[in-house]
Amino acid sequence: MRVGLAIPCFIDSFFPEVGIATLELLERLGVDVVYPQGQTCCGQPMANNGCNSAASGTEAHFARLFAGFDAVVMPSASCVNHLRKHMDAVPQTAEVQHLRANIYELVEFLHDVLNAREFPWAEFPHKVGLHNSCTALRSLHAASISEIDETTPFSKPMDLLAGVRGIAFVEPTRPDECCGFGGTFSVNEDAVSGLMGLEKVQDHARAGAEYIVSADTSCLMHQQGCARRAGLPLRFIHIAQILNGARA
Amino acid sequence: MSAKIHDPVDHAGAAAKFITDEAHLTFHDTRLWEMRQKRDGQMHGVPEWQELRDLASAIKEHTLSRLPEYLEQFEAQAIAHGVQVHWARDAAEHNAIVLRLLRENNAKTLVKSKSMLTEECEMAPFLERHGITLTETDLGERIQQLDNESPSHIVVPSVHKLRADVARVFAKTIGGDPNNTDATYLAEHCRVTTRPLMLDADAGMTGANFLVAETGAVVVCTNEGNADLSANLPKLHIVSAGIEKLIPRQADLGVFVRILSRSALGSPITQYTSHFRGPRDGAQMHIILVDNGRSKRLGQAEFWTSLKCIRCGACMNTCPVYRRSGGLSYGAVYSGPIGAIINPAYDPARYAALPFASTLNGSCTAVCPVKINIHEQLYAWRRIIAEGGLLPAQKALAMRVAGAVLASPTLYRLATAAARMAVRRLPRALLYNRLNGWGRDRELPTPPKESFAAWHARRKKAG
Numbered sequence: 001m002r003v004g005l006a007i008p009c010f011i012d013s014f015f016p017e018v019g020i021a022t023l024e025l026l027e028r029l030g031v032d033v034v035y036p037q038g039q040t041c042c043g044q045p046m047a048n049n050g051c052n053s054a055a056s057g058t059e060a061h062f063a064r065l066f067a068g069f070d071a072v073v074m075p076s077a078s079c080v081n082h083l084r085k086h087m088d089a090v091p092q093t094a095e096v097q098h099l100r101a102n103i104y105e106l107v108e109f110l111h112d113v114l115n116a117r118e119f120p121w122a123e124f125p126h127k128v129g130l131h132n133s134c135t136a137l138r139s140l141h142a143a144s145i146s147e148i149d150e151t152t153p154f155s156k157p158m159d160l161l162a163g164v165r166g167i168a169f170v171e172p173t174r175p176d177e178c179c180g181f182g183g184t185f186s187v188n189e190d191a192v193s194g195l196m197g198l199e200k201v202q203d204h205a206r207a208g209a210e211y212i213v214s215a216d217t218s219c220l221m222h223q224q225g226c227a228r229r230a231g232l233p234l235r236f237i238h239i240a241q242i243l244n245g246a247r248a
Numbered sequence: 249m250s251a252k253i254h255d256p257v258d259h260a261g262a263a264a265k266f267i268t269d270e271a272h273l274t275f276h277d278t279r280l281w282e283m284r285q286k287r288d289g290q291m292h293g294v295p296e297w298q299e300l301r302d303l304a305s306a307i308k309e310h311t312l313s314r315l316p317e318y319l320e321q322f323e324a325q326a327i328a329h330g331v332q333v334h335w336a337r338d339a340a341e342h343n344a345i346v347l348r349l350l351r352e353n354n355a356k357t358l359v360k361s362k363s364m365l366t367e368e369c370e371m372a373p374f375l376e377r378h379g380i381t382l383t384e385t386d387l388g389e390r391i392q393q394l395d396n397e398s399p400s401h402i403v404v405p406s407v408h409k410l411r412a413d414v415a416r417v418f419a420k421t422i423g424g425d426p427n428n429t430d431a432t433y434l435a436e437h438c439r440v441t442t443r444p445l446m447l448d449a450d451a452g453m454t455g456a457n458f459l460v461a462e463t464g465a466v467v468v469c470t471n472e473g474n475a476d477l478s479a480n481l482p483k484l485h486i487v488s489a490g491i492e493k494l495i496p497r498q499a500d501l502g503v504f505v506r507i508l509s510r511s512a513l514g515s516p517i518t519q520y521t522s523h524f525r526g527p528r529d530g531a532q533m534h535i536i537l538v539d540n541g542r543s544k545r546l547g548q549a550e551f552w553t554s555l556k557c558i559r560c561g562a563c564m565n566t567c568p569v570y571r572r573s574g575g576l577s578y579g580a581v582y583s584g585p586i587g588a589i590i591n592p593a594y595d596p597a598r599y600a601a602l603p604f605a606s607t608l609n610g611s612c613t614a615v616c617p618v619k620i621n622i623h624e625q626l627y628a629w630r631r632i633i634a635e636g637g638l639l640p641a642q643k644a645l646a647m648r649v650a651g652a653v654l655a656s657p658t659l660y661r662l663a664t665a666a667a668r669m670a671v672r673r674l675p676r677a678l679l680y681n682r683l684n685g686w687g688r689d690r691e692l693p694t695p696p697k698e699s700f701a702a703w704h705a706r707r708k709k710a711g
Contacts, residue, residue, distance in 0.1 A: 057655025194689020
């Protein structure tokens with residue numbers, strides 16, 4: 001299986017360590033993974049603001065770069081959700097349809113496709129609060145949600161993190177409340193967004209978290225910004241970094 | 249819809265103002281989150297909860313898809329029981345019918361229980377202009393009426409007020425001790441001042457939670473019993489109901505009664521579930537069936553399922569944005585997530601900001617007892633608003649520029665390198681300027697020396 005690695009624009013620009021950990025982790029797990037150069041964005045920022053025609057050039061570029069892969073993996077739930085459910089600013093050719101049907105968020109790919117459960121190189125001796133992004137939770141169904149009474153509760157990120165030595169978890173009081181990032185919501189509604197982020201990181205801090213871990217860097221970027229502004233000593237790390245063996 | 253201000257609603261601005269008042273903010277968020285948690289508790293106590301949601305959704309979709317037949321069946325049944333049925337195409341027709349009925353019966357005073365539809369029709373100010381004295385009998389609605397404010401929540405209309413606010417409103421309007429904030433005192437004070445108005449009222453009005461086509465029954469769910477008093481004390485009972493309130497059979501009611509209050513307040517059932525089937529001896533009962541934009545929405549492929557709404561308010565209680573911005577910040581009769589998908593159907597320009605007052609987190613959809621895909625409708629409205637040229641000009645331009653930059657690897661590389669450089673090099677005072685919405689509440693990320701793409705190119709070269 002030939003896998004294309006798609007790195008979201010904000011990870012490429014501001015959090016390359018997340019992209020590096022994702023690539024190295026996939027390679028460690030024996031995946032035939034290729035990173036096509038010349039990547040930009042998936043089109044989500046424009047489409048989420050309703051500007052679908054403004055997204056067409058970006059979506060077309062993405063479709064060109066990732067044509068011909070058996071699967072595409074991306075460490076971002078909201079980008080994957082956009083491509084899977086909303087990438088309709090470009091003609092729906094067979095190639096585009098194949099891409100949309102075979103794009104995976106990283107945790108989903110590790111958990112469902114590779115069935116990876118053991119990460120013998122991984123050890124993270126810290127107290128960690130897990131943050132699942134809303135898209136991961138309620139659109140990609142990465143874990144059970146408090147709104148729905150699941151007969152069998154599940155959590156894909158927890159299944160993966162269970163394979164990490166020394167890691168301990170803390171439970172915030174509102175674990176699946178949105179942290180308030182929401183893309184351009186974070187600047188259009190900056191007051192509410194900032195407050196939501198602050199309350200989210202305070203909740204984790206009160207629960208005793210040293211780190212907040214998430215599969216979504218966008219949430220982490222926002223929460224980190226709120227925590228730094230408030231002077232909270234929390235640290236933020238992507239799940240790929242922990243699974244790839246980061247110790248801190 | 250509420251026509252006090254016709255400027256486009258500035259949700260972000262109103263929300264920013266709301267959160268500066270910490271006491272109100274904390275109470276609002278905590279109170280509504282408690283309702284959400286109670287709702288979760290009720291859900292855990294009903295093992296077939298998801299099945300009930302599926303059923304409720306299916307019954308509503310079925311009814312909406314055959315609405316004309318069920319409306320006619322309902323009308324025939326109601327008439328057979330001695331009820332007079334009226335049809336109103338819009339708010340103006342509805343209000344005119346109410347006024348005509350009041351005048352025909354020489355009624356000068358009207359008591360009414362909660363009805364979002366009459367808010368939607370702006371009936372109260374209309375009737376007051378025509379010399380009718382209207383009294384809200386629901387406690388929360390009465391508080392809002394006395395304070396000359398719209399309801400901020402469809403189930404708990406004055407949830408944005410602290411008890412001290414209520415004491416002040418009462419002291420100013422119906423007397424009482426402005427410093428006594430005891431809940432029992434306040435409720436009792438409202439009761440003793442409202443009850444005589446009910447006893448003497450010329451006419452009574454209620455909304456409807458459900459209209460049963462099979463029996464012609466109007467079902468009203470309340471916790472205060474005020475609907476029963478409003479309906480049963482005066483000789484004239486007027487029911488104001490939207491055409492989407494229909495359900496086919498009496499047997500279907502059980503599904504909805506089981507989910508309504510559990511979703512709304514986290515209680516198993518409302519204190520009163522009253523069935524009105526016909527006028528009492530010597531009294532009149534009228535039902536006004538109101539369209540007011542509903543049949544138009546029924547024809548909109550992306551939005552018709554919003555008509556399934558049973559007005560439980562669960563989406564508002566769970567919404568992290570609503571809890572931190574207050575219902576009045578939506579500038580509309582319907583606030584919160586459900587309001588953000590209903591209001592633009594009436595006036596997309598005026599309510600253009602509302603579908604953007606969301607992170608698209610989807611919690612609203614997950615709690616909705618009739619499974620309305622609220623967050624997907626928010627997304628769909630954004631497209632309609634943007635394509636209709638209703639985005640703020642600055643944002644529309646920014647999106648076009650972003651679209652062009654992100655379509656080109658070269659422009660993208662230049663723009664992101666410039667952004668990294670700016671964050672690294674610019675003095676703090678320049679970087680955290682008033683145009684930087686991000687920087688008002690958050691620190692920017694520390695820019696790395698190189699992008700992932702640059703790291704990857706270097707690694708590939710090194711082999």
